[in-house]
Amino acid sequence: MGEAQFELHLIDSLIVVVYFVGIIAHGVYVSKKRGGESDDYFLAGRNLGWFVIGFSLFASNMSGSSFVGLMGGAYENGIAIYNYEWTAAIVLILFAIFILPSYLRAKIATTPEFLELRFDVRSRKAYSIFTILAVMLIDVAGALYAGGLVIANTFSFLNIWTAAAILALIAGIYTVLGGLAAVVVTDTVQSILLILGGLLIFWLGLQEIGGWSEIWNVEESKQHLILPRENDFTPWHGLWGVTLLSFYLWTMNQFVAQRTLAAKDLKNGRLGAVFAGFLKLPNIFIMIIPGLIALQLYPDLETPDLAFPKLAFELMPIGIRGIIMAALIAAIMSSVDSAATALSSLVVKDFVQPMNPEMSERRLVIIGQIATGGFLAFAAVYAPFIGSFGTLFGYFQSSLSYIVPTIVATYMVGLGVTWANGTGAFWTIIFGLAVGIPTFILKEVTGVWDGIGLPDIHYTVMGTILFFVGIALNLGISAATRQPKKEGVDELVWSSAEARELLTKVGTPVYTSPLLWGLVLLIATTGMVIWLW
Secondary structure, X not given: OHHHOOOOOHHHHHHHHHHHHHHHHHHHHHHHHOOOOHHHHHHHHHOEOHHHHHHHHHHHHXXXXXXXXXXXXXXXXXXXXXXXXXXXXXXXXXXXXXXXXXXXXXXXXXXXXXXXXHOOHHHHHHHHHHHHHHXXXXXXXXXXXXXXXXXXXXXXXXXXXXXXHHHHHHHHHHHHHHHHHHHHHHHHHHHHHHHHHHHXXXXXXXXXXXXXXXXXXXXXXXXXXXXXXXXXXOEHHXXXXXXXXXXXXXXXXXXXXXXXXXXXXXXXXXXXXXXXXXXXXXXXXXXXXXXXXXXXXXXXXXXXXXXXXXXXXXXXXXXXXXXXXXXXXXXXXXXXXXHHHHHHHHHHHHHHHHHOXXXXXXXXXXXXXXXXXXXXXXXXXXXXXXXXXXXXXHHHHHHHHHHOHHHHHHHHHHHHOOOOOHHHHHHHHHHHHHHHXXXXXXXXXXXXXXXXXXXXXXXXXXXXXXXXXXXXXXXXXXXXXXXXXXXXXXXXXXXXXXXXXXXXXXXXXXXXXXXXXXXXXXXXXXHHHHHHO
16 A cells, blocks of 8 residues: 555564454453353343443444544544544533433343333334444444554555454454453453553654644644634534534443443443543543644655554554554454444344244344354445545544434433323434435535535534434424323433432442542543633
């Protein structure tokens, strides 16, 4: 691939190989240790503590769309891309306090299952099918593309197709064998590698350009977090649209939220979510500012998504390069294994088990393992085509902005309005897919939207519009088709009594209070936004 070709020393290659062998060995170990129940496989026996939950949430999110995508996005658009990080911290606070209690009370195994308990089976099936397609085509394929891009530029005898296939194979082996229990432990190790690797690149890059003050020697528009209305990347009035994407990813996407569903209790789930929010804030140093450093050192990269590997291979000494490559592979693997586990749980828990309630736990696990392998194989074939969409980050964010806002609206209404019913929820989801997907194709892919003179609406703003239309549609249809309140709904909808209990029962010891740490995270996030404004 021309001037972007990188090389690993033998020592570096050995480090990468040892890493691969280690995670596969761990998957084999967990497969022998876990029980035969499906909850052991899909939800790690519902016994995860806050520390593992937080790191695993962070690692599953810090994937190809992060190390490669965020750094490439910062290279092209500046620090405004940090809006996708600090809004996630706010969403995780809201998730921990307001949404997770309903999930855990319902004892759900998948996020679509919540829609059946709150609304009806139609909503669950519609959202589950959507989630399977979205996770496979966006999350898994995007991560494999990012990893394949870097590996194909590192090993000249591999192309992106082969590299993506190898990554899918290795992730598949330990995920199929060990399930979520294997995934969350490897995610924790991978998170630590990610953070250390990113900080090392930040530090060495800082020395290379001459210190902190030199970071901001980039054009004015790339120095600010909040951008003017006319900006074509993230205008200030599109920040609610950015927040909607975070709500979907962190609270409704099975791929990420599965970790909190496996919490041993509500307190651990809440603390884990808030802990993940704290882990998001330092990404300004780990992934975004290094993008500005790469812009100064290598202003003519053939694609912004090569900013991270270029920094790693140019700045790192032999040996450290192998560790950084392992950290990158960790990022890719975290996304792939998380998504593959989520996909298999959706197939089994939302379709196979309801249709065959007498099926043995062992057979359910086997079907989940087969589904994992099949999804990974398909995503590996599809992944190289993502290169035609431009930058990886743009592919992720623009596609989601058109198809998830009505999903978020459905959950918000379901969690807040007791009289909203299944008819309103189902048709809101169908409306979102029927309108959102064609609009995305017409506006972002084909350019037909602009060609026929329709108004130029930024995709984040388009997401906001679809969200409020979804709320109005859901409430309107529910009001027009009034039904007796479904049994058990009161336990799934946030109430004023729950708010009073949260504020009056801080818990002991006080320093373990999720509310306290949520407030600390809110203050820290506000400080970061003010600093970078």
